[in-house]
Amino acid sequence: MTIPDVREHTTEKNWIGKSIPRLEDRRFLLGKGGYIDDLVLPNMLEVALVRSIYPHARIVSIDTSEAEALPGVAAVVTGAQAAEMTDPLPDFGPDPENHPWRCLAVDKVRYNGEGVVAIAAESRAIAEDAAELVVIEYEPLEPIVDPMAAKEDGSPLVHETLGTNIAFHREFTFGEVDADFEGADRIISDTLHWGRSGGQPIETVGAVADYDDASGMMSIHANSLSFTSYLFMLAGTLRVPSNKLDMHPVSAGGSFGSKLWEVKTPTIAGMLSRLCGRPVKFLQDRMENISNGDHHGSDRRYEVDLAVMNDGTLRSIKITTVEDYGAYIQFGVGHHGNALAQVTGPYKMSSVYYDVTAVLTNKCQQGAYRGFGSEVGNWVLERMVDLAAAELEMDPAEIRRRNFLEPDQFPYFIPTGNVYDSGDYGGVLDKALELADYAGWRQRQTEARAEGRNVGIGICTCQERSVFSATEFWFWFDEPGAPVSSMPESVTLDVDALGNITATLYSCAMWGNSPETMVAQLVGEEFDVDPQTVNVVYASSNQGLPATGPGGSRFTVMVAGAVEVASAKIKKKGAAIAAHLLEANVEDLTWVNGGFEVAGTPTARMELADIAIQAHLFKHGLPEEIESGLEASHVYDHPYTTMPNDDRTDLGVFYPFMGHACHIAVVEVDPDTGKVDFLDYAAVHDCGTMVNPRSLCGHIVGGTAQGIGTSLLEEFVYDDDGVLQTPSFAEYVIPTSMDVPELKIGHQETPSPYTPHGIKGGGEAGRMMAPAAISAAIDDALRDHGVRVRRLPATPERIVDWIDGGG
């Protein structure tokens, strides 16, 4: 595909751009959201796991006899027994056959918290009682905790069959890196470390499986799976025919990525349902979610060199990163693919070197978390730009402005081959400086410092790539197993006899975002109906069309495309009916305010409802070729992707709709305790045309809160022996509403030329930016102490250590 046609966007919109109340809110606020734990099927069993107390140990023996004898217990299944009933879990990583990932550990455990035995019982309480009766003899093995040691020869191995703990290593060179470095005035270098945190949904991952041995149908209600085109892989794991697996999407109380491809929970529930012949619910408790949820976020160490000119011009960047993936690597290094989508940020830079090593250790594996690894890239780039500004004694806003791509340079291909569709970065920066009262804060900062207060201001200008292509899951392989290239989203619109519209969605779309509101506003725009009257339902996968769901800020853009085409199909049929009944030529009809009318004769008109009732009930009044009913489906493919080249010096277009934001944080640091308090916070976002500014603000606020957690508080801590020190919310501290400042939010709209209405994704929002702004603000506050934030989270104790001279 070459560059798609540029679309004309009208600015006259009825519903897009309005902050209508969310359609989802009412049922959730009434307690009728229908979460997994609300779902109770007759005769249902519940599951508890016995999880490993060791980070790394051989399983010598398992005695389940006492547990089996406990009244109320239906089944006790060890990992070895589970391996008789299921195949390994689907895994998109390198060499899955050499590090097989199973629903329960077989032979050895590879992290503290890994499931070893599953128990199905009449209640979760009984299952937990039985779990205490399972006797497991372990032979502890040396824990592999530090990824830098783990990648060395001679380290004990997480997976013996792999023969190394390095699951993946590759260097990428994009553009003339050496020449750009040679021609640079300065090389700015640093070492950075982004710590491990993760999404924290209110309801954890859960599934209710109901296997029917009469029909052979495996029905699973789950809050965790989307990607309907890939569900055949789960069917394979469960050893049911792909057309006999039916996933019913259930609303999730948040995902933030952490439920993206959580297959383990549905697998365990499905396996036990089939074994017991009864419905089975498995809902992780909090400790399971944290220790065994397969969705920890990035954990990266970096060596970075930035080539700059003395006037502040950025030329090139060399990034060498070692990532601690934990015990498995289900998505491969897709997280780095994500970072490569926007590796040069909003800046003109002509080359990039990227060296990634993925290491396996005895920790819970990574999955997805809001940003999918690109948020880490943003932080690293902004940290380096700040360091350059400091060394060149430039204002952090100025160095950024000097390097911004200009609005007339789009579409712009960055060195990795990805395209940025549109942008106006200077416009966003101006708005943010004004919104934050940057000049005023610099003044107040001077006053505060005179009083001995450690007040600092941090600025970042970051990209938010949106709408990924399937290629990012494999382009880092030389020989990918399957170079897939589809990631569609689908919708069915059905206009009933009275003209009321139902939209059917096909992915597990409700993850705390606003898919129903988005679809209803889009449908409202197409048909001039009040979005609140649109009924939005979710189809199960077996009755479904291919769909990908939320992730990589793609849902709204993609479903907008599906709605656009499905609406056009309906309107085409509607126009044919109206033309026939109005005795007019179809070409003379125009859609005006909810109906078709004959151009120039507004009295000759049919409303959608008039057309609909004819379409449903009056076959003999219609032209012969028109079938009854008024519905249409559309499978919408990604509007702009291209394939990578063979040697991967060009990754192709894989994340083209490029949002942007500027965050400005003002903090005060208490040098005695290292505690960081916010004095002010401003965020200006540009994600193209906004569908609903209010729900977008929700993303910005929530994402920024998560960014604050990532920056200051949240970390999955494994001690030197590999024991998880943060197994619950008592130890894993997330910011509360009292810790998050009131945000000043501003918007800019630079429409995408390639998407319906010019929409870009905005779902990952603040978490992509806040860490960079906060780190810079801390540096600025503690500049007299020579502090530079090189590691996140910047916990109070780390900050006082840095003040004390630790670095």
Added chain:
Amino acid sequence: MKAPPFGYRRVSSAAEAADALRELGSDARILAGGQSLLPMLSVRIASPSHLVDIGRADDLRHITADNGSLRIGAAATQWSVENDQATTAAAPLLADAISRAGQVPIRHRGTVVGSIAHADPSAEIPAAVLASGATLIAASTGSEREISADDFFQGPYMTALEEGELLREVRIDRWPDGTGHAFEEFSHSHESWPVVTAAVLVLLNGGTIDRVAIAMSGVDGRPVRAGQAEHELTGQAPTPELLAEAAQSATRDLEPFSDVFGSGRYRKRVATALVRRALTTATTRAGGGA
């Protein structure tokens, strides 16, 4: 996270509670607000045979101030105590400490006495109780004894209570009018568990410190008094330098534990800062100029 099986008995008086403890033996536990006990059951680090629920014992719900002494019964919730005028007048330090202990919904169930009996080494309420020189009343069938706060806290989750004893009441003698108080806490988020706290009472007399009490939590296996620092301050005029020195000596001999919330070294540093701040605030409130 489901509790293991246990027996449950609801009692309607302190005497019934003591009898139940005697009858049910050493594996029975008092259930007060349940805000520590129920989570411990859920993660199965406690598995008592019976819970003796004192939540509806009418003679344990009292909050009274008489003869200069505040008495709080074992079933009085933290919320009711911190919002009680007698408490805020007689023991404002305790009221401040309670207001930092967990969230409002938790304090609507959690009891003051339960927090004392639980004896978490970082908790707020035990620190305030210790600084206040409180007396704990332990009751068993047919008898009662008084335990001073200094003797009550013995280690992490360990107290001077003996088998069969119910902690019936805490008594706090009111400090003279004009006493300044201050409670300082460091926690990672607004509502997360306390890491270090400092509780201070200061009484001035003609510009010098007449009486002072300093207690800290999160720096040892139990809340500790800073006797040496109190001694150094008594009789002195409170200058900023003096208070800073006192804060140093308050923590000098401590060797705090390390955990995921903070290393021992960090705890010591924070404790020193919090004691200095609490001394400064309390002295100012007492009418001193420091």
